[in-house]
Amino acid sequence: MNALLRVTDLSVTYGRVRRGVTVAPTVCGVSFELSAGAAIGIVGESGSGKSTTARALVGLLPYGGTVELDGALLPLPRSREQRRRIQMVFQDPTSSLNPSIRCDRAVMQVLGARFSTAEDRRRRAYELLERVRLPGRLFGAWPSELSGGQRQRVAIARALATEPQVLIADEATSALDVSVQATILELLNELRASTGIGVVFISHDLTVVRATCSQVLVMRHGVVVEQGDVERVYTAPRDEYTRELIAAVPSIRVLSQTHEVDTGALPTPPRWVLAESA
Amino acid sequence: MSADVLLRLDGISIRLPDPHEPALVDGVTLDVARGECLGLVGESGSGKSLLLRSIIGLVPPPLSAAGEVLWSDVPGAPLLAMDRRAARGRDVSMIFQEPMRSLNPSKRVSWTLAEPLRMRRGLHGVALRERIISLLEDVGIDDPHRIARSYPHELSGGLQQRVMIAAALSTDPDLLLCDEPTTALDVTTQARIIDLLKELQRSRGLSLVFVSHDLAVISEIADRVAVLNGGTLLEVGTAREVILDPRHSYTRMLVSSIPEQLSAGTTTDPTEAHP
Numbered sequence: 001m002n003a004l005l006r007v008t009d010l011s012v013t014y015g016r017v018r019r020g021v022t023v024a025p026t027v028c029g030v031s032f033e034l035s036a037g038a039a040i041g042i043v044g045e046s047g048s049g050k051s052t053t054a055r056a057l058v059g060l061l062p063y064g065g066t067v068e069l070d071g072a073l074l075p076l077p078r079s080r081e082q083r084r085r086i087q088m089v090f091q092d093p094t095s096s097l098n099p100s101i102r103c104d105r106a107v108m109q110v111l112g113a114r115f116s117t118a119e120d121r122r123r124r125a126y127e128l129l130e131r132v133r134l135p136g137r138l139f140g141a142w143p144s145e146l147s148g149g150q151r152q153r154v155a156i157a158r159a160l161a162t163e164p165q166v167l168i169a170d171e172a173t174s175a176l177d178v179s180v181q182a183t184i185l186e187l188l189n190e191l192r193a194s195t196g197i198g199v200v201f202i203s204h205d206l207t208v209v210r211a212t213c214s215q216v217l218v219m220r221h222g223v224v225v226e227q228g229d230v231e232r233v234y235t236a237p238r239d240e241y242t243r244e245l246i247a248a249v250p251s252i253r254v255l256s257q258t259h260e261v262d263t264g265a266l267p268t269p270p271r272w273v274l275a276e277s278a
Numbered sequence: 279m280s281a282d283v284l285l286r287l288d289g290i291s292i293r294l295p296d297p298h299e300p301a302l303v304d305g306v307t308l309d310v311a312r313g314e315c316l317g318l319v320g321e322s323g324s325g326k327s328l329l330l331r332s333i334i335g336l337v338p339p340p341l342s343a344a345g346e347v348l349w350s351d352v353p354g355a356p357l358l359a360m361d362r363r364a365a366r367g368r369d370v371s372m373i374f375q376e377p378m379r380s381l382n383p384s385k386r387v388s389w390t391l392a393e394p395l396r397m398r399r400g401l402h403g404v405a406l407r408e409r410i411i412s413l414l415e416d417v418g419i420d421d422p423h424r425i426a427r428s429y430p431h432e433l434s435g436g437l438q439q440r441v442m443i444a445a446a447l448s449t450d451p452d453l454l455l456c457d458e459p460t461t462a463l464d465v466t467t468q469a470r471i472i473d474l475l476k477e478l479q480r481s482r483g484l485s486l487v488f489v490s491h492d493l494a495v496i497s498e499i500a501d502r503v504a505v506l507n508g509g510t511l512l513e514v515g516t517a518r519e520v521i522l523d524p525r526h527s528y529t530r531m532l533v534s535s536i537p538e539q540l541s542a543g544t545t546t547d548p549t550e551a552h553p
Contacts, residue, residue, distance in 0.1 A: 045464045045465075045466055045467075046435075046464050147322070147323075148322065177321045177322050177491040178491055178492045178493065178494075178532070178535050178536060178537075179321055179491070179531065179532055179535040180321070180322075181535065181537070182534070182535035182537075182540060183535075185537075185540065204464050204465050205465055205537065206465075207494075207536075207537035207538045208537045210537070210538075211537050211538075211540035244466065245465065245466065247469070248465045248466040248468070248469035249465050249469075249494075249538075250465075250468065250469070250472070250492065250494040250495045250497070250498045251494055251497070251498070251538055252493065252494055252497040252521050252522070252533075252536060252538070252539075253538075254497055254498055255497050255517055255518045255521055255522055256518075256522060271513075271514065271515035271516075271519050271520075271525075272513070272514045272515065273512070273513045273514075273515075273525040273526055274510065274511065274512045274513065274526060276526060276527060
């Protein structure tokens with residue numbers, strides 16, 4: 001089985017190494033494999049080390065352990081070419097885009113190395129923006145003119161511009177409305193199928209991970225407490241903490257549970273629906 | 279209709295100064311019963327937060343609100359136009375999405391909680407201090423003495439939101455307006471805050487209006503749900519009716535975007551979903 005990304009015993013320690021002082025690692029013993037076109041989820045609360053893991057994977061933090069891409073070991077620091085192959089999308093699309101640069105230019109900036117003429121860069125930028133399904137009239141818009149979901153699409157187009165093999169989405173949908181989140185998840189699924197890109201999807205919400213990923217790592221206090229097939233983890237969690245995490249996710253299932261809520265004291269006015277024009 | 283209506287919004291419209299611009303909230307009429315939690319659902323830009331703010335006259339200046347807000351003081355009392363100045367912070371309180379923005383970073387928690395108690399209740403000295411501690415206990419804080427001495431930045435997001443809820447409850451309001459109070463929190467913290475709000479609703483007979491874009495959150499807390507889109511009310515009913523059997527096509531789209539629905543295999547139709 002040839003994995004696209006193989007992470008073995010990844011650990012990250014913040015702070016300077018000093019003699020005689022042992023600093024506990026923030027993240028320790030993270031191992032997983034990701035094949036092309038697949039998605040793996042990392043779930044946990046704030047402070048569980050999931051974003052630290054993501055930053056180490058892209059080479060933004062020094063780490064222990066090994067990260068292999070396509071069978072080749074990635075060193076630290078990484079070359080430009082190696083950095084190109086793993087890209088990241090962040091939680092807040094507003095802060096990942098320069099407010100004074102129009103969307104098409106923001107994507108063109110990244111294309112400088114591989115396309116010599118501005119015309120080629122523009123054509124490629126338009127292709128990418130089309131691929132993330134940004135409406136054509138918005139290609140030349142300022143980031144401030146876009147909605148949160150549209151901004152996240154531009155951020156994804158920018159990440160795709162370097163033709164990465166792995167995309168790391170660090171809470172990429174957490175700042176978005178649920179309905180917009182659904183469309184971004186769908187876009188990521190579609191990109192995986194069409195380009196064979198591998199996705200590492202980080203979230204605090206296990207149901208969101210379940211909607212995109214096949215494998216999942218549950219992290220707590222910097223260690224992986226449970227790892228495996230997402231359906232198995234979701235339906236039959238083995239770890240106490242995973243169970244807690246699943247129970248915490250708000251669910252519409254509460255409505256179909258049989259116990260009657262005591263609404264005796266509450267008046268229930270009749271249901272009302274606005275008539276829709278056909 | 280029913281004697282138990284606490285708050286009635288009658289034809290609330292919120293507009294920009296330019297009369298040619300479409301209304302941001304368009305003639306919304308809604309009742310909130312005593313002791314119930316009404317969930318107000320919609321996407322960004324649907325006008326849900328504006329509608330919530332209009333209840334206590336907090337619509338930001340260039341915008342203007344029209345329509346009537348009626349209020350019933352005690353059970354059985356007739357609905358009368360609400361005196362928003364008097365009601366604000368006494369009968370009606372509000373909590374917001376980002377607790378850190380609502381707390382003064384240079385003041386200790388005890389100062390934040392003392393202010394409304396001094397102004398609205400005239401408490402001083404020992405009575406004031408005791409009330410602060412009991413309020414912190416009410417919102418499920420285990421170590422109220424230490425938290426009262428803390429500065430907001432020393433607290434986690436969940437604790438900050440608990441402090442905000444304590445401040446909102448300090449004047450014993452009848453109605454608590456919640457503007458996405460759990461959106462900035464982790465799922466586990468969110469679940470605890472929702473449990474706390476439900477508990478307060480039950481123990482104090484508090485009414486809640488809970489705004490969220492997340493139908494899953496709404497279904498955990500709301501007794502009834504109102505769906506808002508583009509400033510227009512689309513559907514009102516009990517949570518079970520609206521979420522398990524949505525009648526309006528927009529509500530159906532919202533229900534289908536709940537993550538657990540996505541993984542259940544009912545993916546959204548891209549032509550129907552919004553960009």
